[in-house]
Amino acid sequence: MFKLFKFAKSKIKSLYCLLTNSILKKPFKFFKEYIRYYSLRLGKSNLKSYSQAGQDKFVITMLRNKFQGKYIEIGAFEPIGLNNTYILETKYDWSGFSLDIEERYVKNFNLTRRNKCLLADGADFKYHEQIKKIWGDIDRIDYLQVDCDPAETTYKCLCALPLDKVRFSVITFETDYYISGNKIRTLSREKLKQYGYKLIASDVCYLNNPFEDWYVDPQFIDSSIFEKYICNLKEGKYIC
Numbered sequence: 001m002f003k004l005f006k007f008a009k010s011k012i013k014s015l016y017c018l019l020t021n022s023i024l025k026k027p028f029k030f031f032k033e034y035i036r037y038y039s040l041r042l043g044k045s046n047l048k049s050y051s052q053a054g055q056d057k058f059v060i061t062m063l064r065n066k067f068q069g070k071y072i073e074i075g076a077f078e079p080i081g082l083n084n085t086y087i088l089e090t091k092y093d094w095s096g097f098s099l100d101i102e103e104r105y106v107k108n109f110n111l112t113r114r115n116k117c118l119l120a121d122g123a124d125f126k127y128h129e130q131i132k133k134i135w136g137d138i139d140r141i142d143y144l145q146v147d148c149d150p151a152e153t154t155y156k157c158l159c160a161l162p163l164d165k166v167r168f169s170v171i172t173f174e175t176d177y178y179i180s181g182n183k184i185r186t187l188s189r190e191k192l193k194q195y196g197y198k199l200i201a202s203d204v205c206y207l208n209n210p211f212e213d214w215y216v217d218p219q220f221i222d223s224s225i226f227e228k229y230i231c232n233l234k235e236g237k238y239i240c
Contacts (some may be wrong), residue, residue, distance in 0.1 A: 024155075040183075048087070053206045053236025055084040055172045055214070059143050060092070061171050061240040062200075062216055062225060069142035070135060071096035074157050077105055079112035084145050084172065089115050094142070096106040097130060101148075122148060123156035128165060144168040146177040147212075155187055163195050171197060171215040178209040189213065191228070200226050204236045212236070 015061065049057045063069060069092065073085045078096035082088050088094040098117040100106050109117035118130075131138065144161070148154045154174050175185040189199060198218045203210035210233060216226050231240060 008074060049237065050080060050082070050086045051084045051236075052082045053204055053212065054238075054240055055145070055236065056087045057240040058172070058201070058214055058229075058236075059084070059088065059170045061229070062221055063142055064225070065092070066142065067092050067094075068204075069094045069188045070128070070132075070138075071143040071145070072141060072161075072168075073098035073117075075098040075145065075147035075149075075154070076109050076117045079109040079117075082149075085115070085143070086113070088143065089113060095134065096143075097134060099125060122146075123153055124159055125157075127160065128162040131162070131166060139165065140167050140169065144167045144171045144185060146171070147174040149176075151176040152217040155184050158188060158191060163191075167195075167217055167220070168197075169217050169220045173215070174212045175203075176211050177203060178211055185213070198226070200230055201234060201236070201239055202232045204239070205233060206236060208235070214239075 047057055047060065049055075051057070060066075066167045069088065071085050071088060071094055073096060077083065085094070085096060085098065086175075088207045089096070094115075096115050098109065098113075098115070099120045100109070100117055101119070101121055103119055106117045131141070135141075145198060146154050146158050146161075148157055151174070158173065165235065173188050173192070175188060176187045185203075192199070192215055196217070196219065197215040199213055199215055201214040204212040204214055206212075218226075
């Protein structure tokens with residue numbers, strides 16, 4: 001009964017988020033977005049995704065199938081399924097490190113993956129020291145995932161990162177808008193905009209629930225790559 005109530009509540013919240021989204025105040029833009037949505041859906045990549053909503057395909061598309069990239073994964077959870085970095089490590093030979101606060105997830109992850117997961121609180125972690133330990137004195141990392149629970153913790157992790165010292169080419173940030181409301185979504189968007197990041201896919205959905213924002217660094221990724229993927233309220237698996 002509780003699970004049924006929780007499911008119904010999430011659907012009501014999703015409907016509310018959809019109906020109050022600013023895009024609906026501009027009917028022409030709304031229609032244009034959905035035309036784009038179906039064109040993207042028909043032209044989506046055939047690459048297998050292990051992510052919840054196609055985040056790995058977004059990273060690979062923005063970085064043009066880059067090999068031997070670098071990533072930081074905050075909120076690792078599972079090592080293969082529902083994981084954004086598994087395909088980057090295994091198919092594209094990326095290096096990186098993951099964090100999780102749950103010991104059972106860390107143990108399971110490290111039994112499966114080459115790149116290790118650290119048992120740590122992402123909101124209170126010395127990221128710059130770990131970056132130097134693995135890669136030396138670098139100023140760019142290809143992919144950043146920030147995905148914790150609740151959304152307030154995800155934002156604290158974002159604030160703990162050395163954004164003034166290291167730039168990230170692609171970022172996926174979980175706002176959990178459909179259950180947490182607008183506060184963290186607004187704060188995270190303001191912070192990443194302040195650092196010059198471009199919001200490409202806003203309110204990315206999973207089963208019609210808007211839960212994540214996807215960004216690129218326009219100083220590194222050319223607009224000819226990301227422009228056609230700019231969208232709002234799309235099912236993530238249909239974006240790339």
